[in-house]
Amino acid sequence: MAENSTYTIGLDFGSNSVRCLILDIASGRECAVAVWNYSAGRQGVLLDPENPHVARQSPADYLEGLQRTVIEALAMAREEVAGFSAENVIGIGVDTTGSTPLPVDDKLRPLAFQERFRDNLNAQAWMWKDHSAMAEAERITELAREMRPQYLAKCGGVYSSEWFFAKLWHCLQTDPEVFDAAFAWLEFADFIPATLAGIDNVENLRIGVCAAGHKAMFNREWGGYPDAEFLDRLDPKLGALRQRLPAQAWCAEERAGGLSAEWAERLGLADGIAVAVGAFDAHLGAVGAGIADGRMVKIIGTSTCDCLIAPNHEPLPDIPGVCGVVDGSIMKGYYTVEAGQSAVGDIFNWFVDYICQGDAEMFKELTEPAGRLRPGQSGLLGLDWHNGNRTILVDARLTGLMVGFNLHTTRAEIYRGLIESTAFGARRILDRIEESGVTVREVVNCGGIAEKNPLFMQIYADILGRPMKVSASSQTCALGSAIMGAVAAGSEAGGYARPEAAQAALCKYKKEAYRPLPEHRAVYDRLYRLYCQLHDSFGLAETSFDHSGLMKELLEIKGKG
């Protein structure tokens, strides 16, 4: 039966490795997965011993990883899947990290490939977690507040040092030779599809609305990128650059081009098959996890990323403190609402590693007694700001807090209190989003914690008051990319006309979903009110609270049997 099957390739470029998935787009079978770790620098990251904020990557690594993993995955599929043929691969989807811009020449080739820039860190890809452009980001925020407040309203009110224009401007100021040599800058997510499709000019380039909209203030409302007047105020060279950047941006389900003959040969695929427009890993992960109107996708790792979509037939109001509201950046026809917590798994890791000084086994030791506690029984309540608050306060200069300690407070109680505090943080985000009219009926979760920590999941179900499902795929990003490859190929080619149809066929969930328990919800609703009191008191300027009843209420809840 595999003889008639149709396949797409999902390419997922992470921070340290690239992964290639070959998906049977009728059955949803994940036929083959190949992974390659970047070879340059430290785990693929090029560091500057002089400056801890620098994090760059080699574009050569990206292309080598692309070629190696596709070839390997195809070989695996041939071996594993009866009747598999690379000829039946009809499309390729791509997700990457971001904002990870890289300077390119007028043929859209990385400057890093030129001999003179080969060893210049500034000519490489500026990785998402590069923070060297902090001063520029602050200045961009200031200027936008003054001149163009609408730019900030879409990205949570603060422009980040991790983002496109801050990085470009920092390069301009610190290494004008590189900046001047660059014809344009491409996001990693746009560079890969452009390369695969053999696109060598901006006119034919189809950039993704995902990277541009979330990180470069690109919006149709104001005609694409920030206007030249604004960019000129930063530096006239940025204003001039704008003319060499695309005027339009595309959704990830759209076709960036057809696979070039050169790359078709290199990879062993058919010439001309669809290459989808690129997007960020979290967003295509959301697609792979089955994101839909009313169904939020939460990617739970060291931090979290919450993705929602809402139909765009009515304009969505700006949501204060929510970092990204972009039309079409996950799926055409929907606004994306993106939020997230700066630390979740990282908080538990800190507690186990730094405070308990335990290893991974410690989680099991803590989970058992923590699971036996009633909601509220620990008497503890915390603020989950150990790494600041990304949403809804957008404030890195916040810290963790815990209240309710007595002389018998145990590690397990603190561990549970930490989980609860992150769940309350998640609910605060959800509440803010729902205030804007977006509805969340259920949550699909991805990531190691979702798969391995039932206590965490049940607490989240109880606190969020919604069913928590777990994606059946452990590689939702690559799956989402493969889905977009299938939609970009289109139904005539044996793909799908719409991502919704592809998701209905291809996104699956683990059987066990976590459902809110009414008796737990009632207690957590009460604790959540106290959490909000602390949240607003310590997080919002010019608010005053009377906390004199808080400890007593925690004790009362603790005491109830």
Place this chain on the structure above:
Amino acid sequence: MAENSTYTIGLDFGSNSVRCLILDIASGRECAVAVWNYSAGRQGVLLDPENPHVARQSPADYLEGLQRTVIEALAMAREEVAGFSAENVIGIGVDTTGSTPLPVDDKLRPLAFQERFRDNLNAQAWMWKDHSAMAEAERITELAREMRPQYLAKCGGVYSSEWFFAKLWHCLQTDPEVFDAAFAWLEFADFIPATLAGIDNVENLRIGVCAAGHKAMFNREWGGYPDAEFLDRLDPKLGALRQRLPAQAWCAEERAGGLSAEWAERLGLADGIAVAVGAFDAHLGAVGAGIADGRMVKIIGTSTCDCLIAPNHEPLPDIPGVCGVVDGSIMKGYYTVEAGQSAVGDIFNWFVDYICQGDAEMFKELTEPAGRLRPGQSGLLGLDWHNGNRTILVDARLTGLMVGFNLHTTRAEIYRGLIESTAFGARRILDRIEESGVTVREVVNCGGIAEKNPLFMQIYADILGRPMKVSASSQTCALGSAIMGAVAAGSEAGGYARPEAAQAALCKYKKEAYRPLPEHRAVYDRLYRLYCQLHDSFGLAETSFDHSGLMKELLEIKGKG
């Protein structure tokens, strides 16, 4: 040279044992110390398997311990001290725990010595930590608020279940047979001197103002114990009892009587030597540590007890939230101001035991890196309310809080943060007391932490802004009792006319004192303002605070090199 020496005996009755010190009152030499552990119950405490709040002690244990330790200490002194003779012992001082009342017959003999009550827990001594009278204490507080607010003003605003009348009333309500059989009730601190002096009637009984004033609302201002009208409202039998209780109370430096022939023979001491009026262990510990106007004594253990005295030639205003202001309860001519924190050492023990799961060695492991931190470098700030707040909030229903965690916060930082939080708590108490006009120029510290933890002591010196001395004697309670024995004997008998003179000769300090470092003080002053903000916000009713700058200020202080 010992041939001409003069000695007194200091008896210190603790919670689990009695200790007898023989002191050379000219040189201050501690000639002999004997200790005996009570034999009844569990470590001397009689428990009720049905009621965890019950904690009683056997009066027989008290007398057996008295006799054994005096005889043993005299034998040791004879052996160790050349020329020592029991004939040169001129006085005996006594301190005990309290409030620890016991029912007695009309000859002031314990009911527990009667065959019919021998095994009745209610006929024994009701130990200070017995909490069976919680309901009665609440009712007493209510009634006093309504009828006699002045009663509460001297004891911090709340009458405790640990105190005299709550316990008597509980006995009356739950075991009227015992209550009715009791002619009177004596505090442990009064029972021992009365026994030694052979006093068998209330007319000759000299009770201490210490127990009566701090625990039984006894005050000359209103004619001694609470008036009969008030006690009648609790129960007419309590009003009737009042007539059988002494009308006057005495200071610990005064003579309760002369040693009876019977006890002189039993102990091997001279008939008729001075027996001082009894007082609480913490108060005579303060005497032994050299308490004086301007010199606070802090006993640092699992919890703390802060003692101050202020000359009584002008009336001292009531100090809100300070638990005991009594004229003469430490020394004649001075008001006592008593305060304390519900948990200090207990908080560190909790952290090491429950959270770090370490043993006593762990303190050393934590102290070294904690000591290398600058003030404020941890970024942490805490409220030290893990066991409630005794002074100045007088509120058991409070809990511990800590703010300022990040993903790199270490155990050592938390440990230092906990020490600092208790020091800020201590400063808040000190500030409140100083607002009433009492001055504190230096602090003398007793207890294991003061002797063994230089980091703790330096942090306290920096935060309290005063020199922190350490008492040279490790048994300041027994030393204080021996001093009072010497004053009760009087100068004619070779003793002292005044406690101040005895202290000048007999109280010594360790050479190393901890002095505030100006650069530390400046940072801690800043952190203390933030502590007060949290303290008042979480501790005081109907106050509102804007905490939005708090985390940022902690981060700013943390960041300063």
